[in-house]
Amino acid sequence: MSKIAFTGGGTVGHVSVNLSLIPTALAKGHEAFYIGSQKGIEREMIESQLPEIKYHVISSGKLRRYLSFDNFKDIFKVLKGIIDARRVLKKEKPDLLFSKGGFVSVPVVIAARSLKIPTIIHESDLTPGLANKIALKFAKKIYTTFEDTLNYLPKDKADFVGATVREDLKSGNKSRGYQLTQFSSDKKVLLVMGGSLGSKKLNDTIRGNLDALLKTYQIIHLTGKGLLDEKYINRPGYIQFEFVKDDLTDLLAITDTVVSRSGSNAIYEFLTLRIPMLLIPLGLEQSRGDQIDNAKNFASKDFGRYILEDELSENQLAEQLADIEHNRSDIIDKMKTYKESYTKEDLFDKIVTDAEA
Incomplete structure (x- = not known):
């Protein structure tokens, strides 16, 4: 050996x-x-x-x-x-x-x-x-x-x-996911994750558009360390976590759509689970542009959509999420063509x- x-x-x-x-x-x-x-x-x-x-x-x-x-x-x-x-x-x-x-x-x-x-x-x-x-x-x-x-x-x-x-990726427990969030199974779930450090702009955009988003989704918001907002703690249909480790697979099990950074490990996990994704890659001021390349590549394969962070707005967010919902079945069909x-x-x-x- x-x-x-x-x-x-x-x-x-x-x-x-x-x-x-x-x-x-x-x-x-x-x-x-x-x-x-x-x-x-x-x-x-x-x-x-x-x-x-x-x-x-x-x-x-x-x-x-x-x-x-x-x-x-x-x-x-x-x-x-x-x-x-x-x-x-x-x-x-x-x-x-x-x-x-x-x-x-x-x-x-x-x-x-x-x-x-x-x-x-x-x-x-x-x-x-x-x-x-x-x-x-x-x-x-x-x-x-x-x-x-x-x-x-x-x-x-x-x-x-x-x-x-990860081996445990597909073993998430839906019942546990609904228990953790107190969400209902009869309404779509949107998972928002801005990376381990979070994204103030993404967080602000989600919260600024919360009323409109809650008409379509229940929202799990992984804000990043120190970025919880107490004003929204008791908002029905909206739950915040700074980050989640052991329970993430259970939350993914109830997720219908994800808004996320576009690190390769995360987006391939969403692809494996066939969760349509709206990607907000790190900008050039924070990275060498690798997440932008990743997001464009996935969008070109119709696995999801992306918005550059400096172009992110409440209107853009709403439009791209609406586009994902309109094309959900086609996006999932494209995802099914991916073989590990x-x-x-x-x-x-x-x-x-x-x-x-």
């Missing part, structure tokens, strides 16, 4: 696939450990959800696409990160490295190459991120969630594997096989 190093961090999306694959590796008799940053979200997620996994901390800088003096300073952080990662890898002696991306992964991938440890990397978004573009030079293979991503990558290194969604590519077991076996090739 093999020992496998996992890395990736900076966002939930850069950790979630690892969270799925690590238990699979353990169940198949392999050993696993994680390399990440001191304060990144990856440490919080791994240590809280997989406490049995050894977590190694390395130094990491931030990769920026703009000119900044911090870029110069972070060169030294990355160099230290390579040294840190080499020390960990030499001690643990893994047979392969699986990298999910994010800036913390770059020094790990470089260190693995220097020690002749084969590396497989994974790209969730439609267009490759800067970290994975750099890491690809040192890796054997890159896997993609979107088939169209292959157009941006060298053919001899890239494989389309599709999305790997690899199970997590299949993907894990492919990682091991490709690393050994």
Whole structure:
């Protein structure tokens, strides 16, 4: 059996696939450990959800696409990160490295190459991120969630594997969902989620249009941390949560339509559950534009609709939701044409096989 190093961090999306694959590796008799940053979200997620996994901390800088003096300073952080990662890898002696991306992964991938440890990397978004573009030079293979991503990558290194969604996704309990919300089963449910940090503009737009929306929907609003509004606590048909973890599958089980950011993991979950979606991608001032690309790709396949955040208004929201309701059956029919590519077991076996090739 093999020992496998996992890395990736900076966002939930850069950790979630690892969270799925690590238990699979353990169940198949392999050993696993994680390399990440001191304060990144990856440490919080791994240590809280997989406490049995050894977590190694390395130094990491931030990769920026703009000119900044911090870029110069972070060169030294990355160099230290390579040294840190080499020390960990030499001690643990893994047979392969699986990298999910994010800036913390770059020094790990470089260190693995220097020690002749084969590396497989994974790209969730439609267009490759800067970290994975750099890491690809040192890796054997890159896997993609979107088939169209292959157009941006060298053919001899890239494989389309599709999305790997959580096993519990389809096991949501509708009765539990209605119990949590005190909603009725005879009226549609709209789920609104603006990401882990929430979106003030999306929250304000939903609340500003609440009277009109409640004529059609009961609304579950995941506001983001610290963004609950007490004025609406007792509003019939409208319930707020800062965030939901264990109960999310039950809430998804009663959801008819979702308004969401367009991170690839989330939108593939909605696609798998065949929930029509209105996507509000992060804007260019907050990201490199990957969520915009994801949203446009899904809209082009008629899996849903999207509104750019700087164009979001109460009227646009109402119009796009009305369009989704008018075309609901067609959207769901299009969603049914999507076939899941690899199970997590299949993907894990492919990682091991490709690393050994």
